Amino acid sequence: xxxxxxxxxxxxxxxxxxxxxxxxxxxxxxxxxxxxxxxxxxxxxxxxxxxxxxxxxxxxxxxxxxxxxxxxxxxxxxxxxxxxxxxxxxxxxxxxxxxxxxxxxxxxxxxxxxxxxxxxxxxxxxxxxxxxxxxxxxxx
Amino acid sequence: xxxxxxxxxxxxxxxxxxxxxxxxxxxxxxxxxxxxxxxxxxxxxxxxxxxxxxxxxxxxxxxxxxxxxxxxxxxxxxxxxxxxxxxxxxxxxxxxxxxxxxxxxxxxxxxxxxxxxxxxxxxxxxx
Numbered sequence: 447x448x449x450x451x452x453x454x455x456x457x458x459x460x461x462x463x464x465x466x467x468x469x470x471x472x473x474x475x476x477x478x479x480x481x482x483x484x485x486x487x488x489x490x491x492x493x494x495x496x497x498x499x500x501x502x503x504x505x506x507x508x509x510x511x512x513x514x515x516x517x518x519x520x521x522x523x524x525x526x527x528x529x530x531x532x533x534x535x536x537x538x539x540x541x542x543x544x545x546x547x548x549x550x551x552x553x554x555x556x557x558x559x560x561x562x563x564x565x566x567x568x569x570x571x572x573x574x575x576x577x578x579x580x581x582x583x584x585x586x
Numbered sequence: 587x588x589x590x591x592x593x594x595x596x597x598x599x600x601x602x603x604x605x606x607x608x609x610x611x612x613x614x615x616x617x618x619x620x621x622x623x624x625x626x627x628x629x630x631x632x633x634x635x636x637x638x639x640x641x642x643x644x645x646x647x648x649x650x651x652x653x654x655x656x657x658x659x660x661x662x663x664x665x666x667x668x669x670x671x672x673x674x675x676x677x678x679x680x681x682x683x684x685x686x687x688x689x690x691x692x693x694x695x696x697x698x699x700x701x702x703x704x705x706x707x708x709x710x711x712x713x
Contacts, residue, residue, distance in 0.1 A: 522631045524638045525686040529631045546591050552598040558627035562618075571619050571688070575626035577602045586597035586648075 475545070484583055485539040492534070492578065493557055501561070501572055508567040515559065524562070527570065532559040536578035540585055555581040591654045598647040601629055604680050608642075611682070611693055618688035625680070634683065637691060642680040648703045649673040672707045 497514045500506075511530065512518070518530040537554040557578040562571040607624045621640065622628075628640035651671030658665045676698030683692035 522633070524631070524633050525636050526638075531627075531631060546593060548592065548594040550594070550596040552596075554598075554600045555602060556629070558629070560622075560627040560631060571622055573622035573625070573627035575602070580602070586595050 479543075479545045481541075481543045483541045485537075485541075487535070487537045490534055490536040490578060493532070493559060493574075493576070498559065498574060501569065503569055503571065506561075506569040508563055511561055511569065527562060527564040527567075530561045530563065532561075533557070534578060536581045538581045538583050540583045542585060549585050551584050551586050553581045553584065555579075590656060591652075593652050594650065596647070596649040598649075599644065600647075601644040603644050604642045604678055608680050608682075608693065608695070611690055613690050613693060616690040618684050618690075621682055621684075621690065628682075636686065638684045638686070638688075640682045640684070642682075644678045644699075646676045646678070646699055647673065648676075650703075674703055674706055676701060676706075 493515070500514060501511070508528075508530070515532055519533040520531040522529045522531065534557045535554055536557075537552065539550070539552040541551075542549045555578045556575065558573075558575045560573045561569055564570050605625065608621075610624075611621065618638070618640075625640075625642055629643050630639075630641035632639045632641070649671065651669065653667070653669035653671075655667030655669075656665060677696060678699050679694075679696040681692075681694035681696075682690060685691050
């Protein structure tokens, strides 16, 4: 009958017994030295969907938009007017330290609203991306 | 042991991956409104030579490092240490340029994520 060499009672078995204790100590040290951590930014707050629904192309003005959404993150001058950029970010990070090896992962995603105004400060176009909720805790 | 040898791997992603829907865009016909409806809000907006530019991008950072040292400063002045690290930032990017009338005049696409980390790190820089 076939018998695996791992279970054969002989020289190998004695070697395994000798190694068991040092291996256990090594594993214990390995896990006691290990550490994991998570980070997340706390200043994120999402856009109010009800307010975004009130944006009307050809009607909404700069004054109305800023009353609804507040001050923009950035204003960019364009060929035919301006673009108001509203940006909010959500970041999540994960770290894992295993004795001599360490892993880190960081993910940053954005909710963004970009509103285009003509030279009369009337909204001509707008684009919305709501992606911040997809930021995740992961390992590389 | 941690003072003697350590290895780290760090990955960072910023922004969303740009959807492939830009492939249906055509220079001379696609409008600014169509681009905003399809791709959403751009990551950057700028004016360039009288044209309005929208940039959609995702950055992917990969960093790894190995350090090895024998701390002998307490018992024997000089110590020995060796460290090596590499960092690579790749960009997936879609650049759209529009005329003042809002018609697409140029589209540029860069897919940095197609370059694998290790192969890129060890490849020779071509001038």
